[in-house]
Amino acid sequence: MVIAILFSCEEQVNIDLNQEDFLPKPRSIVNADGTFEITASTPINLLGDEAKVGPIADFFNERINKSTGFELTKRQISGASSGINLYLIDEGEEFSEAYRVEITKNNVIVSSANEAGLFYGVQTLLQMLPPEIHADSKQDIKWQVSTGSVRDRPAYGYRGTMLDVARHFFSVDDVKRVIDHIASYKMNRLHLHLSDDQGWRIEIKAWPNLTKIGGTTQVGGGKGGFYTQEQYKDIVAYAAKQFVTIVPEIDMPGHTNAALASYAELNCDGKATDLYTGTEVGFSTLCVDKEITYKFIDDVIRELAEMTPGEYIHIGGDESHVTPIEDYIPFMERVQGIVSKHNKKSMAWDEIAHAKLKENTIVQFWAEEENAKKGVMQGAKVLMSPAKRAYIDMQYDSTTRIGLHWAAYIEADSAYTWNLEEYVKGVNPDQIIGIEAPMWTETITNMDDIEYMMFPRLTALAEIGWTETANRSWDDYKERLARHSEVWNVKGINYYKSPRIDWEQKKIEE
Template identity: 50%
Template sequence: MNLESKYFYVLGIAVLAFLLAGCEPKEPTDLSDHSLIPHPAEITATGGRFQLNPSVTVRMADLSLHRVADYLIDRMASLKVVESGAADIALSLDANDEQLGAEGYQLKITESQILISANHPQGVFYGVQTLLQMIPLRQYESVELPTGVIRDYPRYAYRGSMLDVSRHFFGVEDVKRYIDFITTYKMNVLHLHLSDDQGWRIEIKSKPELTAIGAATEVGGGDGGFYTQQQYKEIVKYAANRFITIIPEIDIPGHTQAALASYAALNCDGKAGDLYTGTKVGFSTLCTDNEATYEFVDAVIQELATITPGKYIHIGGDESHATKKEDYIYFINRVQKIVSKYGKTLIGWDEVAQANIETESIVQQWNSAGNATLAAEKGNRIILSPATLAYMDMKYDTTSRIGYDWAALIEVDQAYSWDPDTINAMVPVELIFGIEAPLWTETVENMEDIEYLVFPRLPGYAEIGWSAQSIRNWETYRIRLAGHAPRFESEGIDYYRSPLVDWGMMDSIN
């Protein structure tokens, strides 16, 4: 072999070695390694990679997916919609899978495309939430995703949280931020506690004194506030675009001092009460044998029903200690008919089970297992919000800077490690409508306070409501929860760094 031949031979070997080195397979990827909350029903990893690039495209196969696509575009700023042909992300309603129901989805990631399919737009939206959890924040244009298939569907139909805006008032933008929190974790209900002793927070045009007087203050004596009906509609629309139902609560016949201070006729002595800025409960009641009370309730429910597209209105009914039992039962029976008259379904705290409530009414267990059992015997569906496990206004431990401890100290593991199906052995599983995690706000004054008590407990409540009990486990959950710390921090969430979670073990959401 002459010198020139040797040169090209050596050069060829070097080039071949370089090319072979560049073609060496990368380490296999595993879709199941991602810190997804709630945990999906089924994950099948295929070991490949999909590369998101700066010119990501999305195609929706049905116009009913428009708001889902709009949401995705809002989250992924560089995303472009294509009307036909291939797209990086394809959204479709061709799942044809009965097991997925109305809210389930299939997320399929291949090396060339991401396909999210479902039976209904809500399912596609939840598939989008799973996809977004897989992409590190602010890295939507350049990230590798593992290939595989996720099939997922919820355990319960009702997965909610409650925000008390009566004890302390929170404006529209704060409520929208709260909606964003629950959206991320596939919750589908926001229950707004709109009236209490300390403040009336929704405009009722036929009863203007409710906001002129009753909304003036809050716990501690600070300035109160209220939502105009237009602002309330704005909140409802914002939630609806995220497939969340707003359930308004007007708490009656107790927890009503703000109303009693606004209208003298609601008091049995015909004299207006004083505004209240303390935190005691159980001392107030509407006058249940006065027809003016039912005219008032009718007017309030009528206006509230008109501006609430969802099918539920919550009437409270808890801690009405100042109302005689027979008067309480009479009141609930009459109010139930008013709610039905305006085409809505009644929800009430568990005390309402003592009345002759109709089968379609829903009882929310917060305190009394006996009341929930009574409701189940009548065939009523049950929402589970046991105060000892699900109240997010409870302190984590004795060192928590805000919160109460009258029900329990609820650390992150306790918040997560309970099974709704077994919490009350006398309630059949088929009557459990779902769960709700309430946040009462006596000690909560601002958004930072909300975030501190809600995070990191809220994702766990969402998983209880969504994921099958058989795939839930605290030891694996706490690892996935740690993976969400960078997201909390990127979103500016002032979360409680529970010592039960190793927050430093993961640098990012995978």
């Protein structure tokens, strides 16, 4: 029988590792009797390259400092000792991002062959600690974790979220909070939708009016905003510390009214359009017959590529309803070439599969299964973002105060009960790079809105990308989720209390 917590008269606690609220669920959990306690005198032992391991120790210290009051001492040693050991293994590892957490009464060993895996092991260790570890003030409790071991690795390499900052603009601090959220569930990509009809959000020095004019509006007529290049670089660097890679998107040839309003020469008639604050789609297009259009795209991609260490630039390609297909195809082919010229790989929404795909172009499936199939027939890989399951801006049900429902109502169980490898027949697991959960922001205006639509569904989609299908079940997940909500309560996260989940369920006590 699984016993979650046993109390003895000596206040010795045995915590059952199998009852921890891990999200996403690890591949292997082995329980043992006993606990390890973190105190102010617990050292963090660095085994391996200090320049690589040290920042991960700093991350752990920063995360626990406010709630514990501890500033754990780091020390470089050659072998595991008492305390918390962060061990970057020199020998090769078959699986990228794999890690182990092994805990005895005297020490913790978090080990991996790479820095990302070590970071994810630390995230798992944080999930093993009491929820109060996330408090903003010092808590008077024992910081104990169960003895035992966790061995884990991801099912898919690309596990991401998309935040649309074009429909409504969000501050650098808001974006950083989103990064914190996704990293805590072992997601490793943040796709920023930086341009659309309603706003242009990234400074391009060669084309300053993009932000001077196109960055001034948003849906509903608000003041909009944009990121300077220095702010964008700050976001990229902040994300990298948590092993999250930024994927910037410049949507084209449609969804481009903000650019068309900023520069008349990008329009076929040579006249700038009016700024737009509505939500209809598909009415705008760059003038694909003009060479100035490709000069514009080249400059934008060049400046973005110089600021973006990640391998992908997203070039949109969706809902170009007023761009004739005979113009759309050569346009998307030429833009892929521009991306390659700047040493990046193209990613685009699934409509791009109508065009000839360059090697390494990623097709992001969102709507048309036939497009995903066309992509793999050309040898492309697919990123899975089915709108009916993965769009976390969709309403939970008809009573949800924000969000849309053109794709579906997506309750907590609907977000969880599907599999990447089975969703599109004809697209096999080895043709899928992973999952992304897009959040469009036509109705989303602030961080409370983001979190309400993100939680709990973000954890469902994170688990789909990380945990093998055979190791997942809705009944098991919803129990872990209910227990895990204590973390959100401590963090002050505004989450949706789905009626499909018994939120009052706690760890079994005897």
